Amino acid sequence: MQLALFIIFGALALGGALNLLYQRHPIHSALSLVVVMMSLAVLYWSLGAEFLAAAQVIVYSGAIMVLFIFVIMLLNAGEEHRTNGSRAAYAVGIPGAAAIFCLLSFVFLSERSALMTSNIGGDLSNAADNIADVSAMLFTRQLLPFEVTSILILVAILGAVVLARKEQ
Amino acid sequence: MVPTAYYLILAAMLFSIGIAAFLIKRNVITIFISIELMLNAVNLTFVAFAHMWHQVAGQIFVFFVMVVAAAEAAVGLAIIISIFRSRQTLNVDEIDLMKL
Numbered sequence: 477m478q479l480a481l482f483i484i485f486g487a488l489a490l491g492g493a494l495n496l497l498y499q500r501h502p503i504h505s506a507l508s509l510v511v512v513m514m515s516l517a518v519l520y521w522s523l524g525a526e527f528l529a530a531a532q533v534i535v536y537s538g539a540i541m542v543l544f545i546f547v548i549m550l551l552n553a554g555e556e557h558r559t560n561g562s563r564a565a566y567a568v569g570i571p572g573a574a575a576i577f578c579l580l581s582f583v584f585l586s587e588r589s590a591l592m593t594s595n596i597g598g599d600l601s602n603a604a605d606n607i608a609d610v611s612a613m614l615f616t617r618q619l620l621p622f623e624v625t626s627i628l629i630l631v632a633i634l635g636a637v638v639l640a641r642k643e644q
Numbered sequence: 645m646v647p648t649a650y651y652l653i654l655a656a657m658l659f660s661i662g663i664a665a666f667l668i669k670r671n672v673i674t675i676f677i678s679i680e681l682m683l684n685a686v687n688l689t690f691v692a693f694a695h696m697w698h699q700v701a702g703q704i705f706v707f708f709v710m711v712v713a714a715a716e717a718a719v720g721l722a723i724i725i726s727i728f729r730s731r732q733t734l735n736v737d738e739i740d741l742m743k744l
Contacts, residue, residue, distance in 0.1 A: 479645065489654065490657055493658050502674050512681060519688065520691050523651070528687075528691060536680075544673065544676070544680075556669065556670045557735070562737075565668045569663070569666075569667030573667070585649060592647075593646060628712070631715075636718040636719050636721075640726060
């Protein structure tokens with residue numbers, strides 16, 4: 477069951493990411509990223525993070541991607557053109573990314589015996605469910621960082637309003 | 645039963661594709677989208693490790709990453725709008741005011 481979920485939604489996430497790389501129009505890239513985020517939400521759920529799966533769907537694919545698509549529509553962004561810079565980026569980008577992937581997967585596969593296998597659903601602690609676990613941690617030990625992030629959000633709102641305002 | 649290493653390798657694949665898209669794409673908005681892809685790949689490793697060690701702290705960290713990503717998206721898109729207003733382009737090769 478978990479292997480089937482992993483293969484189906486892992487392949488979907490990978491296909492969405494490759495489509496993001498392949499498409500030239502920004503709106504197609506944005507919609508492929510929505511596919512990646514939705515399949516990652518299913519993988520989070522299968523790893524026992526129900527709260528994060530819901531937050532991923534609501535915050536990432538619901539709010540952030542709508543903001544992206546809104547800006548793409550607002551600026552009427554067209555297809556991108558190939559330039560000298562993009563040819564140089566192809567020469568550097570593909571081998572660089574492949575090298576980073578080879579390094580990471582070599583480390584993960586060589587440490588494979590130390591990394592255990594995972595079963596479907598959450599078995600994090602003795603709490604009744606994942607949300608109780610997360611909220612207990614968030615509102616007791618992590619209360620100060622939680623409050624600081626609310627200030628961060630406030631500053632980000634003010635900054636966005638100031639930056640996007642029309643020049644006088 | 646899925647080895648945790650498989651989740652980590654999937655996350656590494658997504659992260660490498662994000663790096664390649666970041667370097668190859670010439671549109672500011674698409675570059676920003678590939679940054680979001682890299683953040684998501686890192687979140688997947690956090691959730692996989694949280695599951696492996698039976699600790700909820702990794703999930704809390706992912707929550708904070710999501711909050712920071714939302715703030716970053718709001719500010720970044722506002723910067724992109726103001727760049728487009730002043731230069732009428734979204735191509736990074738033409739936004740070269742700080743280049744020598």
